Amino acid sequence: xAYWDTSCLLKLYAPEADSIKFxxxxxxxxxxxxxxxxxxxxxxxLQRKEAAKDLQPGGGRRALQSYDADVASxxxxxxxIGPAVVANFDAIIEKCYRQTxxxxxxxxxxxxxxxxxxxxxSEIVATDKRLREAATLLGFSLYPRP
Numbered sequence: 001x002a003y004w005d006t007s008c009l010l011k012l013y014a015p016e017a018d019s020i021k022f023x024x025x026x027x028x029x030x031x032x033x034x035x036x037x038x039x040x041x042x043x044x045x046l047q048r049k050e051a052a053k054d055l056q057p058g059g060g061r062r063a064l065q066s067y068d069a070d071v072a073s074x075x076x077x078x079x080x081i082g083p084a085v086v087a088n089f090d091a092i093i094e095k096c097y098r099q100t101x102x103x104x105x106x107x108x109x110x111x112x113x114x115x116x117x118x119x120x121x122s123e124i125v126a127t128d129k130r131l132r133e134a135a136t137l138l139g140f141s142l143y144p145r146p
């Protein structure tokens with residue numbers, strides 16, 4: 001299994017230039033993990049795409065319903081933010097901000113990495129540069145491959 005960041009999950013529910021690559025990665029039905037914050041981030045991103053007219057009216061809500069159905073089916077396994085994630089978060093933030101040069105990891109990205117660590121995942125599916133840098137620092141493998 002792998003841990004998926006919201007930016008890559010979005011590509012499964014709203015067409016983007018590289019969506020096909022990520023859709024192909026999940027073909028075969030292997031379940032994967034994400035954080036409970038993903039639904040909130042995904043909802044906001046889908047509404048932003050709809051407002052920008054990248055999705056038809058109501059497309060954001062339909063895409064979110066598709067995500068919810070994938071969670072209900074067990075394709076996407078959602079990890080809660082519990083005490084272990086908080087402890088991982090603290091350690092990740094401290095490690096990133098003590099690096100030279102500084103690795104300025106954002107809060108939500110650190111939550112994703114802390115959740116992946118709590119799920120004992122070894123691979124992060126993400127496109128965000130800082131999140132990928134932090135994931136590499138923490139010993140995760142990456143998709144897409146660098």
